[in-house]
Each structure stands twice: as C-alpha cells, then as structure tokens.
Amino acid sequence: AQSVSQHNHHVILSEAASLELGCNYSYGGTVNLFWYVQYPGQHLQLLLKYFSGDPLVKGIKGFEAEFIKSKFSFNLRKPSVQWSDTAEYFCAVNAYSGAGSYQLTFGKGTKLSVIP
C-alpha cells in the first residue's frame, strides 16, 4: 500500500524567507506526485505535479518541487514566501490501483503561516 508522510505539521516563516516542505512516499512502483494547496476557507487547488521527465517541476505562484527517486522524496520549495502563501499544503501520490482507479494518497498536510 502507498503512504505519504509530511515532516512538518506547522511551519511559521517571516515574509521573504525561503520555504522547503518535506514529503516522502512509500511505494514500489511508478507513481505520479502532486502538491495541493488549501487557502483558508477555500478548496484544494493543484500547485504542481510530476509524472515523468525533468525531476524539477515548476508550478504556479513561484513554487517548485524536486522529485528524488532514490530518496522517495518530493519536497516543495519557494525562494521567498509572501503573506498570501499562508495555507495548508498537501503532498499526494497516485498509482494505478489495479481496481481501475488512480486514487490519491495524501499526507496529513503542513500548515504554513507567514508573518508579515
């Protein structure tokens, strides 16, 4: 079975600080990797995704993530955070389930608070 772990439950940063959120997954086969963001009071939005090719993936709003296969990791980064980045961030993986679906397995999420 797949599993995803996010290392930090809550991260507090000042504006302009650099961000790195850790994500490790457990699965023996080929996976697709995602980062979703949930702003306060809003629904989950796709930040970026990795399917294949260049392991450094760029997403919206200046976010990027690097897939390191040997470490089973897909860490999210942003060089300089803004107050508007305050949100909860979820790492997810999917793989063909064999039962016909590409169900997502999520980490527990990391709450990011950016202080002005």
Place this chain on the structure above:
Amino acid sequence: NAGVMQNPRHLVRRRGQEARLRCSPMKGHSHVYWYRQLPEEGLKFMVYLQKENIIDESGMPKERFSAEFPKEGPSILRIQQVVRGDSAAYFCASSPSGLESDTQYFGPGTRLTVL
C-alpha cells in the same frame, strides 16, 4: 468555466438521520472521486465512479455508506443512520478521460456535523 461543485457546503444532522452530499464534476469530466478528511488528518480515498458505474469502492466503509453517479445529474454520497464519527469534511474530485485522467480537480467540500 465552473469548477467542481458540491452542495451543501455545510450539513448538520442528528444521530440516526441520513446525509446526502452532492457533487457536480467539471464540464467534460466523466470520473468522480470521493474523499473524506477527518480532523487533523489528510484526505482518505473512499470511492471512484464513472457514469452509472462504481469502479473502485475499496475505501468505503462496509455499512451505511453508498455512492452513485447516474447518467443524468450529480454524483451522490449517501450516509445512512449517521453517527458522530461521520463528522468530517467530504471532498469530491473529478478528472477528464484521456491523457489528463491522472489529475484530479477538487470541489470546496461538504462539512458534515453530526450532533
């Protein structure tokens, strides 16, 4: 270009009542997934449906929960005889067919509170 729609956004039920949660996928999407988020937990997969078919229900509790996606109308997640442990946020996601079928787009969720 409407996204995934869910209603109601908030639902309050007393123990023993039924809860019906609706999900309208994005236009052109024929795949629907339901997930449940308990407090302080990540989202957990429940069921995957295509029109008129349940494809994968490996995450559904064995009793009281059912889902459908009829030919016409929204997908419905139904919880019979709700208990306090059913209190959670329920999210629906949809995906298109073809090359982008691996990418799911989420609705705003329905927050169910069982009194």
